[in-house]
Amino acid sequence: MTMINLRGLGFQFAEPLFANLNLTIGPGDRIGLVAANGRGKSTLLRCLAGEVEPVSGVITRSRGLRAGYVAQEIPPAFLGLTFRALVQQALLDPSEDWRVDVALDELDVPLEFRGRLLRELSGGWQRLAMLARAWASEPDLLLLDEPTNHLDLSRIGKLQGWLQALPREFPVVIASHDRAFLDEVTNRTLFLRAEKSVVFALPFTQARTALAEVDAADARRFENDMAKAQQLRKQAAKLKNIGINSGSDLLITKTKQLKDRADKIEEAARPSFLDRSAGAIKLGNSGTHAKALVTLDDALIATPDGALLFKTGKLWIERGDRIVVLGKNGVGKTQLVRAVHAAFGGPGAIRVSPSVVLGYSDQGLSQLADRDTPAGVISARFDVGDQAARTMLAGVGVNVDMQAGPTGKLSGGQKARLAMLVLRLTRPNFYLLDEPTNHLDIAGQEALEGELLANGAACLLVSHDRSFVRNVGNRFWLIEGKRLREVEGAEGFFKGEMG
Secondary structure, eight states, X not given: OOXXXXXXXXXXXXXXXXXXXXXXXXXXXEEEEEOOTTSSHHHHHHHHHTSSOOSEEEEEEOTTOOEEEEOSSOOGGGTTSBHHHHHHTTOSSTTOTHHHHHHHHHTTOOHHHHTSBGGGSOHHHHHHHHHHHHHXXXXXEEEEESTTXXXXXXXXXXXXXHHHTSOTXXXXXXXXXXXXXXXHHOSEEEEOXXXXXXXXXXXXXXXXXXXXXXXXHHHHHHHHHHHHHHHHHHHXXXXXXXXXXXXXXXXXXHHHHHHHHHHHHHHHOOOOOOOTTGGGOOOOOOOOOOSEEEXXXXXXXXXXXXXXXXXXXXEEEETTOEEEEEOOTTSSHHHHHHHHHHGGGSOSSEEEOTTOOEEEEOTTOTTSOTTSOHHHHHHHHOOOOHHHHHHHHHHTTOOHHHHTSOGGGSOHHHHHHHHHHHHHHHOOSEEEEESTTTTOOHHHHHHHHHHHHHHOOEEEEEOOOHHHHHHHOSEEEEEETTEEEEESOSHHHHTTSOO
C-alpha cells in the first residue's frame, strides 16, 4: 500500500532545488534523505508534511494520513511550555493523557525534565521534546529533519534504538548528515539532486557505493557521446571540403545531416553529477619541530562558576596526534577545549610549545561575530587582497551578495565553511576543534576528514559524529569519574561499555 506518492515533484527558489522527483513511500520504508547543505532536504520534508506546496508535480497521500513532522528548529511559541505540556498539546483525545507518559518513557526522558520549560533545556532535549510531541499525535509516519543535531553520543544511541524498535511496517523519512546513524536506521536512500535524484533500496554506505557506480557510468556515457559527436563533426568537415571542391550537392546535404546528428547527441548528453561543495574545505599545516605541542600536567578543569569537573593527569599531544575527547554530556569535554585554548594566553598547568600555531573552532562558531561581514572577517585577519578574498568566499559557498552582509545572516552550513576557510588561511600546525562537523553536510564532513588526515597537523577534537571519530582519531581520551585517561579506542564508548 502506497502512503505517499510523488510524481514529477519540483521546487525552486533562486535556482532549482530538485525537479522531476518520483518517489513512493509505503509501509516498512525507512528512507534516508541525503543532499548538500541548502539543496532541498528540509523543503522536501515540508512538502511531504503538507506545510508548503511544490512548484511543480503532484503529491498524493492516502486518505486520512497523519504525518508526524519534526523540524530542525523549535517554534519560539513553544519555548514557554513545559516538556510535558508541549507533548500533551498534540493528543488527538485530551482524555488520553496516559499517552504523554508512554511517549516520554519510550524516549527515556527523566522525570525531572518533564516539568521544566523548554527554554531551560538544551537544544538536544528540545529536539526530543518535539519528537515526543510528534509521536504522541499517533502519526502514520514520521518525517525527521536532522534528528541527531545537538544530541550527544548516548542520546543518539538511544534515539537509534527507539527507531529500530518501532513496528517493522512503520515508515520514517529522515534527513541527516550523520552517516553512522543513517546506516543503522534506514533501508532506502534518496540522493536529492537538482536535475536527477537517485534512490536505492539500501542504507547510506551501501547506497553511496551504488551511486558512485551510477555516476561513473554516466561519466563514461557522457564522454562516449561527446567523442561520438566530435567524430561526426570531423567527418562533416571533411565532406564539406570535398563537396565544395567537387560541387556535389549530395555531399553538402550529407554534411548537414552529420552536423544535425552531432547536435542531437550533444543536446541529449548530460554530464555526470559534480558535487562542488566537497572541494570548498581545505586545510594546511605550517609545520613544527617541537615533539610535544601541548602538555597537560594535572590541570584542574572546572565549570565557568568554578566547580571541579576533573583532573587531566599527565598527558601530552605530539606531532601527528589526532586526539578525540570522549565522555557523556556535562562531564567537561568543551571545558577541556576551552582550557587548552586559554593556555595559549599564558603559562599554567597546560603548557603550549612556542612554535605551535593554533587553529580554533568551537561548536557555536563564536570566533565569527554575527555583526562582522564575511568579507571583513577575511580582509581584517589576512593579507590576501579584496579580489582574492571574494573568490575564496565564493568558493566556500558565500556568494558575492552575501559577502558584505552580516555573518549572522548566513546559514549554519555557510558559517561552518567560512570557519574552515579562516582555519586554512591561519595555516595552523595544531587544530583545536569542538564539534567541527556541526552544520557540515556529508561532502563537507568527508572533505574535512581528508584534510585532517592528509596535512599531518595535530588536533584535539570533540565530536558526536561516530563516522568522523572513527575516520579521524588515532588517540582517544575519556573523561570518566572526574578524571581524564587514555583509552584504546572509541568503540567501547559508542556501545555504552565505558563513560
